[in-house]
Amino acid sequence: HVLHRQFAHALPVAVGGRGVEIFDSEGRSYLDASGGAAVSCLGHAHPDVLAAMHAQIDRLAYAHTSFFTTEVAESLANHLIERAPAGLSHAFFVSGGSEAIEAALKMARQYYVEIGQPQRSVFVSRRQSYHGNTLGALAVGGNAWRRAQFAPLLIDVTHVSPCYPYRDLREGETPEAYGRRLAAELDAAIVAAGPDRVIAFVAETVGGATAGVLTPVPGYFRAVREVCDRHGILLVLDEVMCGMGRTGTLHACEQEGVVPDLVTIAKGLGGGFQPIGAVLAQRRIVEAMSSGSGFFQHGHTYLGHPVACAASLAVQRVIERDGLLARVRSSGAALEAMLRARLGSHPHVGDIRGRGLFWGVELVRDRASKAPFDPAGQLHARVKREAMARGLMTYPMGGTIDGRRGDHIVLAPPFIAGNEHLGEIVERLAPAIDAAIASL
Ligand code: PLP
Numbered sequence: 001h002v003l004h005r006q007f008a009h010a011l012p013v014a015v016g017g018r019g020v021e022i023f024d025s026e027g028r029s030y031l032d033a034s035g036g037a038a039v040s041c042l043g044h045a046h047p048d049v050l051a052a053m054h055a056q057i058d059r060l061a062y063a064h065t066s067f068f069t070t071e072v073a074e075s076l077a078n079h080l081i082e083r084a085p086a087g088l089s090h091a092f093f094v095s096g097g098s099e100a101i102e103a104a105l106k107m108a109r110q111y112y113v114e115i116g117q118p119q120r121s122v123f124v125s126r127r128q129s130y131h132g133n134t135l136g137a138l139a140v141g142g143n144a145w146r147r148a149q150f151a152p153l154l155i156d157v158t159h160v161s162p163c164y165p166y167r168d169l170r171e172g173e174t175p176e177a178y179g180r181r182l183a184a185e186l187d188a189a190i191v192a193a194g195p196d197r198v199i200a201f202v203a204e205t206v207g208g209a210t211a212g213v214l215t216p217v218p219g220y221f222r223a224v225r226e227v228c229d230r231h232g233i234l235l236v237l238d239e240v241m242c243g244m245g246r247t248g249t250l251h252a253c254e255q256e257g258v259v260p261d262l263v264t265i266a267k268g269l270g271g272g273f274q275p276i277g278a279v280l281a282q283r284r285i286v287e288a289m290s291s292g293s294g295f296f297q298h299g300h301t302y303l304g305h306p307v308a309c310a311a312s313l314a315v316q317r318v319i320e321r322d323g324l325l326a327r328v329r330s331s332g333a334a335l336e337a338m339l340r341a342r343l344g345s346h347p348h349v350g351d352i353r354g355r356g357l358f359w360g361v362e363l364v365r366d367r368a369s370k371a372p373f374d375p376a377g378q379l380h381a382r383v384k385r386e387a388m389a390r391g392l393m394t395y396p397m398g399g400t401i402d403g404r405r406g407d408h409i410v411l412a413p414p415f416i417a418g419n420e421h422l423g424e425i426v427e428r429l430a431p432a433i434d435a436a437i438a439s440l
Contacts, residue, residue, distance in 0.1 A: 012388075017044025020414050020421050022393070030388065033425040034395035038208065038241045038358065038412035039272040041324075042315055046416075049273045049314040056310035065303045073304040076313045080280060083250055085259040089283035092296070093276065093304040097240035097266035098132025100277035101202075104262045105136050106298045108200045108234050111285045114292035122193045123155075124186065124233075125202040128162040128211040128403070131238050140202045143210045144403025160189045162207060163216045166351040166362065167370065167401065175217035183223030190231050200234035200261070201227075205252035206355060208241035211400050212408030213353055213360030221256035234261040234285075240277065241358075244268030245319055245415060248329040248356035255355070261285060271315040274308035324415040332356040334419050335411070338426045346430075348437055359411040362400055363433065372406040373440065375399075380407040382436035392428040409433075 004011065012024035020043045021029045032040060042049060056072060063070055077091040092107070094100050105123065112120040125131070127142035138147055139154035142162070147154065161168065161182055169178050190198050201224065207214030228235045237260040242252040246268055249255055253263065262285065266277030289296050302308075319325065332355065339359060343349045350364035363383075365373045373379045380396035387394045400406030413425060 019043045019045070020417050028391060030391050030393045031421065031424060031428065032393045033387075033411050033413050033429070034393050035267075035412045035414055036272060036393070037267065037395055038246060038410065039267040041245060041268040041271045041415050042273075042318060043414035043416050046271070046273070046315075046318065048318050049271065049311055052310045052314035053273065053307055056307050060306055062306060064301070066299070070304065070306045070309065072306050072309040072313060076309045076316070079313060079316055080278070084280050085251055085253060085263075087259060087282045087284075088263065088280040090281050090286045092279045092281065093309060094278065094300060095275045095302050095305065095308070096132075096277045097238075097264065098134040098137045098277075099300065100240060100264035100266050100279050101131045101137040101140070101238060102134055103298055104236050104238075104264050104279045105140065105200075105202075107262060107279060107281060107285060107289075107296060108236060110293075110297060111234070111288050112199060114288040117196070120197055120199045120233075122158060122198045123200055123202055124158045124160060124189055124193065124198060126162045126204075126207075127159045128164065128207065128214075128400075129202075129204055129238075130208060130210040130241075131202065131204070132240070141210075143399065145399050146403075148403075158189050158193050160185050162211060162214055163220050164207075164211060164214055165217055166353065169217075176219050179217040179220035180223055182220060183227050186224060187227045187230075190227065190233065195231040195233070198231065198233045200236045202236040202238060204238045204240075204242060205256060206242035206247055206358060208358075209395065209397055209410060210403075211360075211406075212362055212397065212410055213355075213358055215353055215355050216256060221253065221258045225258040236260060236262045236264070238264050240264050240266040241412075244316075245325050245328055246356055246358045246412060248325060248332055250325065252355075269315070270308060270312040273311035273315065274305070275302075276305070276308040276312050319415065328356045328415050331413075331415070331417060331419070331422060332358075335359060335413070335422045335426075338422060339411075342426045342430050343433075346433070348433070354411075357411075357413055357415060357417070361409045361411070361429075361433075363407045363409070363437075372401060373437075375404050375406075377440045379436055379440065380409070382439055383407070383409055383432055386432035386435040386439075387429060390428045390432055392425065392432065394429060394432075
C-alpha cells in the first residue's frame with residue numbers, strides 16, 4: 001500500500017547499510033556514490049551517530065517547541081552559529097530542505113513587514129534551480145518540468161539565468177565578465193519588477209539536482225551580493241544540497257566570499273540519520289521580528305525534533321573530530337582526477353564539473369555541438385538503471401538544459417569514502433553510461 005514515486009517498476013527492498021554501502025533483501029550491495037540525493041555524508045550506520053540517537057531517545061524523544069526548548073536543540077544551534085558566516089545568529093530547525101526554504105521565504109517576507117515595507121512581495125530566483133517541492137519552494141524553483149502542472153497554484157516569481165558556463169559563456173568572454181553579465185541581468189530583473197517590491201534573490205550557491213552541479217564563476221556571487229545590497233533586498237542562499245561540507249567548506253558560500261542574509265541547510269546537516277533542515281538567519285532579521293511582532297509567524301509540529309537534533313549534532317561533531325572537510329577537499333581532487341582520466345575524452349561526456357565531493361557529468365550526443373540526446377530516450381533513467389544493475393547508486397536527471405533537454409549524473413559520495421571506493425565508483429559508472437547509450 002505504499003504510494004511510491006513511480007508506478008512503473010518494482011524497487012529493491014533496502015534492508016541494511018554500513019559505511020558506503022546499502023544492502024537489499026536479495027543480498028545485493030550498492031555502493032552509494034550519491035548519498036541518495038547528496039544526503040548520506042557519513043555513509044550508513046555510523047556508530048557515533050547511532051549512539052547519540054539512542055541516548056536521546058532514552059532521555060526524551062519529543063517535546064513540542066511551543067512548550068519547551070531542549071538542550072540538544074540549543075547545543076546544535078550553538079554548534080552551527082559558532083561556525084557560521086559572520087552575522088548569522090540564530091537557527092530555525094525544520095524537518096527538511098523544502099521546509100527550510102518555505103521558512104526562509106516567510107521569514108524574508110515577515111522581515112520587510114516588520115520594518116515597514118509591506119509592499120514587498122516578489123522573489124527573484126534562477127531558471128534551472130531546485131528549491132524543493134512544496135508550493136512556495138516549487139515557485140521559486142526554476143525546474144520547468146517540475147513546475148509545469150502546478151503552475152496555476154504557484155506564487156509569481158521572476159526567474160533569471162543560471163550560472164551555466166558550459167553552455168552560456170560566450171565565445172571570447174572571460175568567466176569574470178560572464179559573472180558580471182549575469183549580475184547585470186539580475187539587476188535589470190529587479191528594476192523591471194520594481195526594486196521596492198522585491199523581497200529577495202534566492203539561489204543555490206552551487207546548483208544541484210536540476211542542472212547537475214553548476215559551480216559559480218569567480219566573482220559572480222560577489223556581484224550578486226552587491227546588486228542585492230544596492231536595491232536593499234535580501235540574499236537567500238539555498239545550501240540544502242551543497243552545504244554542510246559537501247563542497248569542502250562547511251558552507252559553500254565561504255568559497256564565494258559572500259555572506260547571505262538567510263541560508264538554508266538540510267541534507268548533510270543530519271546525513272539522513274533523521275529528517276532535519278534549518279534556516280540560519282542574520283541577527284538583524286531576528287531582531288526585527290523579536291522587537292516587532294515578538295514571534296516568527298510560522299511553525300510545524302516537528303520543529304527542532306530532539307532525536308533529529310541529536311543525530312545532526314553527532315554528524316557535525318564527527319565531521320569536525322575526524323577532519324572530514326579537509327578529507328572532502330583531498331578526496332574531491334582525487335575523484336575529479338579519476339573522472340577526468342576515465343571520462344574526460346568520452347565521446348558523449350560534454351562536461352565534468354564540481355567541487356569537493358559534489359560532481360556533475362553532463363552527457364551529450366555530440367561533443368562539438370554540445371547537442372543533447374533526444375529526451376524521449378530518457379538516457380538519465382537508463383544510466384540510473386544500468387548503474388544500479390552494477391551495484392552503484394548515482395543521481396542522474398534529465399532536463400539539464402531547459403527542464404526538457406539534456407542529461408546529467410550527480411555524484412555525491414559519503415565524506416568517509418576512501419580512494420578505493422572512489423575508484424570503484426568511476427569504474428562502475430563508465431560502463432553504465434556506455435550500456436545506457438548503447439540501449440537507446
Ligand atoms: N533545495 C535544494 C537545493 C535541494 O537540492 C533540495 C532537494 O533536493 C531541496 C531544497 C528540497 O529538500 P527536501 O527534498 O529535503 O524537501
